[in-house]
Amino acid sequence: MSVRVVIQTQDFDVSHELALMRKSDLRVGAICSFVGTVRDTRMLSGQDTDQVMSMALEHYPGMTESSIEAMIDEAHQRFDFFQARVIHRVGALKPTDQIVLVAVTSAHRGESFKACEFLMDYLKTHAPFWKKEETPAGSKWVDARSSDDAAMLRWGIEARNADQ
């Protein structure tokens, strides 16, 4: 089986990645992919936003890979899909850059849509990555969002990542 989880500093080519997944398995009739990218604004309290000039992404080598592998295993228990691939970048990133790719293949669209969203929700609340944003007011670590925990709860998994 091909590598399921890759952590890298360099960019990735979505078309290339999806073509590999499609061409390696004749059963595939659907591919669902999600790409997360760097915004140029950061939400502050209320309606205010702050400009984001760049971002630094840190992770926990070893645990990052094993935790995402475990998420894919869990997804296989829940959804009928063939292959999942996760690429997550670390290091210095700037607005419009790609951060993460989650791609899932299945026979029909329903299972890959669900598995892709499940994996992304799981990654947001459980994979050991941390973002630090550079703004005109200085650099600041990004706060975890309770809305991401709520998204995880829809799958019946209680996440307390954003709790104090």
Add this chain to the structure above:
Amino acid sequence: MNLKILYFASLRESIGLSQEEIQSSAQTVGEVRNELLAKGGRYLCLQRDQAVRMALNHVMVNEDAAIQAPAELAFFPPVTGG
């Protein structure tokens, strides 16, 4: 026992270390946290009114988790990837 302790993100910056080896007599993850808190100073970022997450040998745990050498214990803030 000898333990490998890792710190990430804001906790790495506050403590000023990405990792260290400590001598510990702790039975649980929470007791290791107490030993670190007892050092005071920069380690006070690990206080329990702070949002601190822990992973033992690459798996997220709570403070009740039993710890045995050899072990790698990491402290970090809530995760923000994706």
